[in-house]
Amino acid sequence: MTMREAISSFVHDGDTVALEGFTHLIPTAAGHEIIRQGRRDLTVVRMTADIVVDQMLAAGCVTRLVSSFVGNSSAGSLGELRRRIEKADPEPLVFEEYSHYGMICRYLAGAQRLPFYPLRSYGGSDLSSVNDGLRKVTSPYPGPDGEPEQVYVVPPVNPDVTIIHAQRADRSGNTQIWGLTGVQAEAVYAADKAVVVVEEIVDDEVVRSDPNRTVIPAHAVDAVVACPRGAHPSFAQGYYDRDNAFYRAWSGISKDREQLQAWLKEWVYDTADHAEYVSKLGEEFWNSLAVGEALSLPVNYGRRL
Amino acid sequence: MTMREAISSFVHDGDTVALEGFTHLIPTAAGHEIIRQGRRDLTVVRMTADIVVDQMLAAGCVTRLVSSFVGNSSAGSLGELRRRIEKADPEPLVFEEYSHYGMICRYLAGAQRLPFYPLRSYGGSDLSSVNDGLRKVTSPYPGPDGEPEQVYVVPPVNPDVTIIHAQRADRSGNTQIWGLTGVQAEAVYAADKAVVVVEEIVDDEVVRSDPNRTVIPAHAVDAVVACPRGAHPSFAQGYYDRDNAFYRAWSGISKDREQLQAWLKEWVYDTADHAEYVSKLGEEFWNSLAVGEALSLPVNYGRRL
């Protein structure tokens, strides 16, 4: 399936869309296609709301954000996000604030169809005063001192669609990720539909030579999209490195609304698809992010004699 | 560390000992060493209480069993376990009965230091009438019909020690498992101490060539024991196959108390350690369980240029 078809089939106005990938394998190209197709009124769920979220905000796709970190990695601020939250400029943004583990537990509850998930966070935090999702449950077992014990819980999140980026998958959707695997499996299982964008689609034999590497089995995947370099400016372990210069540049670009809109025009609206974005960046650029070889040693799965 | 030292240091009379490995990588050799050292009054926690548990019962090590399946795989019955439960012969056995996911959730709660773990099982089951561990919690969020929703929970299990078998580890305890990985990581993290028994201790470079293969990091491991073929009669993917004939034979052996005790004498008490047990079985026997090669294809972790 092409990215265009996948976004058009699985992302609708008003949907709750989870985009996951913790610094590694961020589904940027999918975010750009959502912008190109002009989706509106989305709820975006993403632990680390970073550049791609700022871009989707600036393109007017998003009315609600559910997140545990809203910043440009360690490289600075998200200009559009700050304008939206600090000044409701050009319009307000509904923001549900969690911590990282709170978000992880929401995906865990979603993936397991649980009504809630307990965690040992939030006691004494002001977060519960601004987020009605954070509630308490009394354990039915006595605490260490014999007294009843209270613990915070978070509600499940069940996105209409989860989109992730991965290194590779086979045609039927068995998805393999190495390096940081983050919360991708949970985000996919929590969702009603799942789109997996990959650096490459590989033969069945490649996947089946190492079934433990499959982080998400085919039965949980609704569409596989081949989109090389679709995680830029983040990285794909073993494929290309992180574009740190772009992260540093984003604070400046996004600080100025006009500059941000010009960037969107040049790199998203005026490119037909991610292939055009990639070729516009040019071969020399990609060479600067190239990585060398560090192969895993094989293990023996064994064969009955 | 030798198996003798590990059991002597980490398993004490009266301890709660988790032995995990779901059909694959069952820590049999560790169970045998517990028998040799004459441990008493143990609470054994094991999802599938099978041959090694029957042997530990017969050796008088165990007074309490926490399990979700008490049978000889699909090959028949556990004679000693049935005598203990059906006739308190030669003494009673306290049995806490769960389902598989109930046990998994107990390990999950233990590993995460949660006071309880919710699951969508047990509604209407008689298990809650014989197991006080199964309790209910009302979700603080409304159910799908807007009404309060109830869900069962299980308490954490935090064994004094968890013992697992794995294919390989480095000297500091980074443990790699492939094929069925079961609930081993959760059982280790739930425990106060953890002993990892491995087919082989490998160089650091082997482990570090594939960090995603590490199921349990060194910080969670207290002892690494090299004990090749220590999972017999179960199997170690890529190392040796399952001894199905022994599984079938066990129903007969265990049905007769004398025969069982003779087996224990010959194969456990009269062998100094697992190496002797292995060599007593003989080379021809091990050749019959040998497996051929089916290597995983390598992945590239990448190297900064």
Added chain:
Amino acid sequence: MSTETTVNTEMTSSERLSVVASRELAGRRTVFAGIGLPTLAASLAHLTVAPRLEIVYESGVCGAHPSHLPETIADAVLITGAEAVLSMPALFGYVLQGGHIDVGFLGAAQIDKWGNLNTSVIGDWDAPKVRLPGSGGAVEVMANSREVFVVMRRHDPRSFTEKLDFCTTPGPDRALEEGVRPLGTGVTRVITELGILAREGVGEELKLVAVHPGVTVDQVRENTGWDLAVADTVETVQPPSAEELRLLREDVDPDRVYLR
């Protein structure tokens, strides 16, 4: 062995049950199956009525492509060449409780008219006459699969009982009585050596819908420990076709590991 010879061999009870169960899987996508009859049925369905069928094993294996017929749900041949191997928390939490299983297969020592199952004890739980293996994952398979098929070789009043000695694995009716919301519809098919009992969903009891050739409705009633409801029209189960038997014998279990 030629096709001719294969088909002419007398049909065994295992073959009959596997073929009948396989037909019930028509069009299904995922099945949670133990080794033995359920795997034979699922493998045959994959070749006939459910080409997209994936067997998910309790051990964590998805999309197995075994070189030999597996002897257990954790057989090494299921792992080598599989599409995915999951940890138990992922398998039980995300796949099963997450609602990804269309049909779960279960067996039992006792079943009642609502499809509740006993796999724990014969007699009192505290001092049982026979201690059985217990739930394994059965409680979860029942609670979370969209529907459950039960294959019972033995069809007699002690197994098909008015009152279970112990309810290990409750269907949704019992769960709802306790105020716990089940996610599946519970047992929808019971396939036995006498015929097929069926149940549409919550609030309904099992009803005889088909008998094998040569079996009468009264025979089934006599061998059922409760007053068995009978469908208005009781079908006669179509005997296994030559092609079904050929596939089962030549492709699914050529070494006759389970078809003995």
Added chain:
Amino acid sequence: MSTETTVNTEMTSSERLSVVASRELAGRRTVFAGIGLPTLAASLAHLTVAPRLEIVYESGVCGAHPSHLPETIADAVLITGAEAVLSMPALFGYVLQGGHIDVGFLGAAQIDKWGNLNTSVIGDWDAPKVRLPGSGGAVEVMANSREVFVVMRRHDPRSFTEKLDFCTTPGPDRALEEGVRPLGTGVTRVITELGILAREGVGEELKLVAVHPGVTVDQVRENTGWDLAVADTVETVQPPSAEELRLLREDVDPDRVYLR
């Protein structure tokens, strides 16, 4: 660059803070650290006072052996050659909440006398003057690490405040007030450009225990937004030794990525 030249370079604030923080890690086994000063401190401690120290990164990396100094907690060089890479549920659930972290490093826009932290907003949460990144994993690091070190470059009354604009990350005192049992002792060390504040555990407030050479107790008091408690004896922080600086400059950050 010879050792001589290196050591004679004027010391930067980053170097001083890294060295001071590294000493506080003596004998520790696991530290949860973000990139920048915490990583520099931990890497230096590994070479000096805590040879068994393992840095656990929020991204899931344990036992990293990077070929280059990492620029983020998820830098590709941290993954290649690492001992283990965990999923986020395992990292946060089993490692962090499971109680395997001795020391967690945190930063903040605001801190109060109990070690509660604000990283969410300056101003009102609903209409903030400045929207900050929020918790990330800080709430969990505080709740679950045995103890927490805070490194604050800026020591002024706006950052060290009587009342936080918003408490993102509560210490155990606030948690207990709400009847929730914390697993760690909260902030035990705050290392700033002026000195070191320390706190022993629940029920105690931060107290000035050391000043950098040339800094007076009054200076620290003036730059703290609450009435700062002062230890009976306030030590003077031992300046970084030539060896500490050499290791930091030559082994830990030879390209001066963070030591600028």
